[in-house]
Amino acid sequence: MTDALAVRAAALTLFADRGYRATTMADIGAALGMRGPSLYRHVRSKQELLSEIMIETMHTLIADQKAAVEASDDVVVQLRRLVEAHVRFHARNREHAFVGNREIDSLENPARQLVLDLRRNYERGLRAVIERGRDADRFDVADPRLASYAILDMGIGVAAWFRSDGPRSVEQVAYTYADQAVRMVAGRG
């Protein structure tokens, strides 16, 4: 790991553990055994670290979503893969998920607005699949936006309870959540 990546990883752990406001640059340096001057050679500010972490999270999620949608024309397959990717990310990157969900108001503009725009794009990507499925009579959904919010939030919730040494693997949770999402929008017909 380069020093810059090590700084970001230490910041991520501290932000997830005690929150952005309660973490100081000195804490981040102490976690790495780095003094101020060598720390500031790698990063300008705590704010820069937070914005890098949150923007990277959204870029990863959006890239995974794009791959999930592009590999098939079948909306059910698209929805399954999209939910599986979403759940996998949140089970495997719990610290990113904690920081992303808690610290949006700690972010300053323009980073804050960028992250909000990326989240909007990500939600729209899921909603577009739901709407295409509805238009093709594959799905029966009264309110695609609420279906999309519910599916995203149930996946985000995985970050809070998932344990890598628990009784279910990441893949088992991902597949079950994909089934649950398909049932939610597929109707009972």
Added chain:
Amino acid sequence: MTDALAVRAAALTLFADRGYRATTMADIGAALGMRGPSLYRHVRSKQELLSEIMIETMHTLIADQKAAVEASDDVVVQLRRLVEAHVRFHARNREHAFVGNREIDSLENPARQLVLDLRRNYERGLRAVIERGRDADRFDVADPRLASYAILDMGIGVAAWFRSDGPRSVEQVAYTYADQAVRMVAGRG
């Protein structure tokens, strides 16, 4: 509002806004125009305020769940009412939801363990309805625990996006989420 309730309300807003660690008793006093001595007449510590807020949240949720389950023998009606109550709470008590979800690790024992036990009871209450529905062949659920986690998390998520001046009322969201939860467990047959 009594002074003790005003102190708790001010603490809730500050904990939700900037987090427990970043809030001081002096901040809470300043929000109320109270000096230290009169503040400490109403509350012993910041920790006491946090535990009161988090325990009250769980007692409210559990009482609502009990009422939802007891008023009918039909598992579908029970599930609907339970999800509606869960969503209503999270749409109407966004600050309680933020603090409850963020600050469990800021809580000291025995309050921390009590809140975790109350959460476990609450999750079990929902899971019991899902399992009864499955045993009565009303529901078709492979993993009741994951269905229960998903339903709770999608409702918790409402606290993050709901706006009282938004396009959907609390009741509209509650009913749509109840439909979504029923579809998720009812299967496609």
